[in-house]
Amino acid sequence: MKVGVESLELVYGEHRAVKNLDLTIPDGKSVVLLGESGCGKTSTMRCIAGLEAPCGGRITIGDRTVYDGARGVSVPPFRRNVGMVFQSYAVWPHMTVTDNVAFPLRMKGISRTESRRRALAVLEVVGLAHLGSRGASLLSGGQMQRVALARSMAMEPAVLLLDEPLSNLDARLRDELRVELRRIQLENGLTSLYVTHDQQEALALADSIAIMQNGRITQFGTPEDIYARPASxxxxxxxxxxxxxxxxxxxxxxxxxxxxxxxxxxxxxxxxxxxxxxxxxxxxxxxxxxxxxxxxxxxxxxxxxxxxxxxxxxxxxxxxxxxxxxxxxxxxxxxxxxxxxxxxxxxxxxxxxxxxxxxxxxxxxxxx
Ligand SMILES: Nc1ncnc2c1ncn2[C@@H]1O[C@H](COP(=O)(O)OP(=O)(O)OP(=O)(O)O)[C@@H](O)[C@H]1O
Ligand SMILES: [Mg+2]
The missing domain is CATH 2.40.50.140 (Nucleic acid-binding proteins)
Incomplete structure (x- = not known):
């Protein structure tokens, strides 16, 4: 589903973290938000997910307005149908890998058998099917991150928001999973916003790259464009x-x-x-x-x-x-x-x- 962000403003105390920001993620496309540390990437993403209270602007997901500062509209996060994989992964340590992925599906009212089937299918995709019955606290950082990714994918959200989901992986796994993620994105036509400060990751995963600096989008284009013709x-x-x-x-x-x-x-x-x-x-x-x-x-x-x-x-x-x-x-x-x-x-x-x-x-x- 298409995501539209218009004139978004977010302030933390005195600090304007997001400034009059416009961004469109076309339906079925992957947009990568690329920028240096502290430029406002996570803040922008959290606004789309409904985890921050912006002080102005509009956010639409599909035909639905989920935030409109002027009209006082703010749809709560769990009604936005977005999945988010955080920069710092969060798994439930007392559950097995499979249960970590299946639990949110059960909460949505999906049967035990179907939840388990879907969980195993996405665990296969992220290469963790063989660890399904292991306790989640017994995983490496990279494996935990993949559990978090699998959990978001299993929910089949309209929009997938990924905040540096590969940052805790070693270089080889990161390369592998980057290609894998792109394949999953293209095969399933996922609408996704991916945040990173790694240019190689951005070039590999994006249909379009949005360069973010100082709380604003300063350039938007295809990876080829951005690489060949930086605007400043x-x-x-x-x-x-x-x-x-x-x-x-x-x-x-x-x-x-x-x-x-x-x-x-x-x-x-x-x-x-x-x-x-x-x-x-x-x-x-x-x-x-x-x-x-x-x-x-x-x-x-x-x-x-x-x-x-x-x-x-x-x-x-x-x-x-x-x-x-x-x-x-x-x-x-x-x-x-x-x-x-x-x-x-x-x-x-x-x-x-x-x-x-x-x-x-x-x-x-x-x-x-
Ligand atoms: N809860 C908060 N309260 C106050 N300031 C915050 C808060 N969260 C973030 N900030 C500030 O807002 C700015 C943008 O932060 P944000 O987390 O969006 O950056 P980022 O682009 O995701 O950076 P990184 O690549 O390091 O994750 C930073 O200057 C940060 O210090
Ligand atoms: Mg961040």
Whole structure:
């Protein structure tokens, strides 16, 4: 079922945690709310679930208004038909794994046999069927989190709200369950809102990503869009764009920054000031400098740190003009990169994006 959030406001004491927020989750789609710690993700989700009292705005689930500040409407959580998996998992330790999942179904008036059948089916999906009769207190953190996930799925809610449900899992399980979750989402056409601060998780699980900063949505788009075209330098940094430099002057398609001039393809929208943003994957590091077209910026420099990552090397290079660039590149075929290696760096003009520090939606910048 479609979820609509309009002009939502939530205040904790003096602190405005959610500011005039608009968000739509289309029916059957997965929207991921991605943002750094404290930006208001959990607060937004709790408002949709009915666990917080907002101070304005409107929330609809399907055709039903579940919250309307102006009309004084607020449907209690248990009547909203949403399932929520919390950041900190909560299982009932005195029950078995199967009972943890089946108990809420029994509370809904579903027969013992049917509750058990549904519980076992979702436990199969999350890979815990073999632990069904074990006491829930005897599970690892990751297994408990999967019980919590299974419990929400068993209720077959109209909307599934997931707040960092994979955060307590080890890396391998997290990768596996991420793919599994996406499969479940697509096969069942679940309408879901997924909260995370992990960009890989967001890219893998979303039909659309909503970037949240400072209590607001500052960019909304497909994972491909957001990855290729972050709307501001602050969003780009958050998405792993480690090379961000203040632009001091623009002259045609050449920009000046920290003692360096670079050719760019596209100029930024608006009036600036700009930040030149370059993904580390787009910084090529060569041991020799070859002939290049004018569309490629060539800089010479020295490797400061190089870290071997298996398929790639992550290194920082200091150029002659003092610019420090981070690069993620394949190991060079004709030698090794170590601290002190003299290199030639290539950056294509089309890979340099000129962006403002924040989007206009970001709102006031509060001095620290
Ligand atoms: N019950 C509360 N009372 C007062 N302030 C709160 C309360 N809950 C959250 N906050 C504040 O509201 C802001 C948003 O919190 P929220 O939990 O929504 O962040 P988040 O984006 O989920 O962060 P994280 O990624 O760390 O979970 C934070 O500054 C937080 O300190
Ligand atoms: Mg949170």
């Amino acid at each position: 330098a602050s969003i780009a940094r958050f998405l792993g764009v480690t090379n961000v430099f203040e632009v001091s002057a623009v002259d045609g398609h050449r920009v000046r920054l920290t003692g360096q001039e670079l050719a760019v393809d596209e100029l930024g929208d608006g009036d600036g000031p700009w930040h030149a943003c370059i993904r580390p994957e787009h910084v090529r590091v060569d041991l020799t400098s070859g002939a290049e077209s004018p569309a490629v910026n060539r800089l010479s420099g020295t490797v400061e740190v190089a870290v071997f990552q298996g398929a790639s090397i992550r290194c920082t290079v200091r150029t002659g003009s003092g610019m420090v660039l981070e690069a993620i590149c394949p190991p060079p075929p004709d030698g090794t990169l170590t601290a002190g290696t003299e290199v030639s760096v290539a950056i294509e003009a089309r890979d340099i994006h000129l962006l403002p520090e924040h989007t206009t939606e970001y709102g006031e910048v509060v001095a620290a």
